[in-house]
Amino acid sequence: MNRYLLKVVSLVIGFAFLYFPILTLIAYSFNDNKRVMVWKGFSFRWYGKLFQNEQIIEAFVISIKIASLSATFATILGVMIGYSLTRISKIPARPFFIFLSSSPLVMPEIILGLSLLLFFISSNHLIGFPSSKGQLTVLISHITFSVAFVAVIIQSRLSSYDKNIEEAAQDLGTIPNKIFWKITAPVILPSIISGWLLAFTLSLDDLVVASFTTGPGANTLPIVVFSKVRLGLSPEVNALSAIIMLFVIMAAIAYYFVNRSNIQK
Amino acid sequence: MTLLSAHGKVSPSIFLMNNFLRKQNFWFVFTPYFWLVLFFFIPLALIFKISISVSEWGMPPYRDLLDFSDGNIKINSTLSNYAFIFSDPFYLRSYLNSLSLAFTSTLICLLIGYPIAFYVAKSKESTRNLLLILLIIPFWTSFLLRVYAWKVILQGSGIINAILMKFGIISEPLSMLYNHYTVVLGVVYTYLPFMILPLYGYLVKFDLNLIDASNDLGARPLRTFIRVILPLSLPGIIAGSMLVFIPVVGEFVIPELLGGSDKLYFGKIIWQEFFVNRDWPIASALAMSGIIILVLPIIVFQLMFAKYNFKNE
Incomplete structure (x- = not known):
């Protein structure tokens, strides 16, 4: 009984701590007062304002565009790395390759951002590319730091499944290309999807690296939000948080049911 | 040249296959390798280079490491940026x-x-x-x-x-x-x-x-x-x-x-x-010493831990 109580108490306190700030923010997004914290009455006023705010809408579109492109490229490169490290024995300077593909995981964002910015400026001086900082430079940076995360996911999946299946197919005379697409790819498909989703979230969430590498016309959503909340509170950002939370919760519920029906099968 | 597969069976397509495999494998290794060297390794090397450069007014705000202007090579390298951040x-x-x-x-x-x-x-x-x-x-x-x-x-x-x-x-x-x-x-x-x-x-x-x-x-x-x-x-x-x-x-x-x-x-x-x-050189020196003091120990620790895990398995 005592132990049961301990369990319930730690779970309740833990989850209350995780959810209290988010729920408070959502509650205040319906506050009809310009001063965020003084309650005046229930309204959708800030949601209206949010959808009229062109700066936020534009930033949202840019963020989604960069995140989906970056996730796609990072997934392709990440699959290549995961495959190389588990299936190809002859990699020139293999330890260096491992270093390159894993150390972005432990590199503080601020150092990555700084190094990429200095690189873009120097390469612009030397060969004129990239011609200016903007969406392209943010995209390149996001791909670079997401690749390592995708590679880790793919690598752990590839090293845990039975290599003999591929070897059997090879002995039966299957073309390597076909082996990859018919056997390896379907097996790692769930990992590819979770890798893509992780890369997408990483890009959508990134403020530091994007702040360094952005330029005119490439203000992502976190950059705009940060500039709005840096010095004070913003009721529009409260409304934005509530909408994002709604999406996340819906995605989580969908995931829960898909997962459950998979288990039942 | 052998046409035998690893299992000793002769396969007519084996040579073609290996050739294909080699090509596919080449691109699978080369593409991410190239990307990471270009956008991860070179930028880090650049931070190192700027961290040992002399800072000056202008764009970019540091002096080039190698100076060819007088007809002979002069190296403008300094550790003063590091000395500065460690003395303050x-x-x-x-x-x-x-x-x-x-x-x-x-x-x-x-x-x-x-x-x-x-x-x-x-x-x-x-x-x-x-x-x-x-x-x-x-x-x-x-x-x-x-x-x-x-x-x-x-x-x-x-x-x-x-x-x-x-x-x-x-x-x-x-x-x-x-x-x-x-x-x-x-x-x-x-x-x-x-x-x-x-x-x-x-x-x-x-x-x-x-x-x-x-x-x-x-x-x-x-x-x-x-x-x-x-x-x-x-x-x-x-x-x-x-x-x-x-x-x-x-x-x-x-x-x-x-x-x-x-x-x-x-x-x-x-x-x-x-x-x-x-101040780019100071910022770079800070980042570089951050990597050496904070990040390298973690990488070493991880490698050691991976070995320990490997031994225990």
Whole structure:
């Protein structure tokens, strides 16, 4: 009984701590007062304002565009790395390759951002590319730091499944290309999807690296939000948080049911 | 030249296949290799180069390392940037502040996160999946907005102050924002899921019969925890601690939004040197020494730990 109580108490306190700030923010997004914290009455006023705010809408579109492109490229490169490290024995300077593909995981964002910015400026001086900082430079940076995360996911999946299946197919005379697409790819498909989703979230969430590498016309959503909340509170950002939370919760519920029906099968 | 496969059977297509395989493998290795050298390694090398350059007015604001102007090569390299940051206690203090922030918050995350992960992992399967989803939701929610939420809550007119005043505990609002305690709170809050999820991953694989076995053999609960559960969840503890410690060392956003001027952190100093003072060589030297002091030990530790894990398997 005592132990049961301990369990319930730690779970309740833990989850209350995780959810209290988010729920408070959502509650205040319906506050009809310009001063965020003084309650005046229930309204959708800030949601209206949010959808009229062109700066936020534009930033949202840019963020989604960069995140989906970056996730796609990072997934392709990440699959290549995961495959190389588990299936190809002859990699020139293999330890260096491992270093390159894993150390972005432990590199503080601020150092990555700084190094990429200095690189873009120097390469612009030397060969004129990239011609200016903007969406392209943010995209390149996001791909670079997401690749390592995708590679880790793919690598752990590839090293845990039975290599003999591929070897059997090879002995039966299957073309390597076909082996990859018919056997390896379907097996790692769930990992590819979770890798893509992780890369997408990483890009959508990134403020530091994007702040360094952005330029005119490439203000992502976190950059705009940060500039709005840096010095004070913003009721529009409260409304934005509530909408994002709604999406996340819906995605989580969908995931829960898909997962459950998979288990039942 | 052999047309025999590894298993000794002759295969007519084997030569063609190997050729194809070699081509495919080449591109699979070459493409990410090239990308990472170009956009990860060269930028890091560039930081190193600028960190040993002499700073000067102009664009770019440093002198070239090699100077060919007089017909003979002159090397303009200096360690003075490093000497400067290590002689000024201001920079040293910011490193120490960042390290102590990372250490404190990792410890607190572990203390809060372990019981949650443990009890979620030990629940019945139906409750467990639901609780897991509840753990993942904050993880997916924007990091920036979760930090901002605390700024809203802790305001002078915020909800905490309102509750405390309503119950007569305080008579006027406390100023809870903009000090290093708020920074720790913000860090613990945003990084807690990073601690819980890997811990959960190890604890859920854990065989509950081991606890019963230990109890049956007469160990008391605390002893069971220390001698059985803790060692078996050690990889999870290390993985979770890494996921919290490493990014927190370079954290810039949380101190900027919730912190005050009482403590300066490594991430913010680099930001200021680069964007405010426009001193590229100093900013690069800071980043470089950050890599050497903070990141290299972690990489070495990880390699050692990977070896230890490998031996134990």
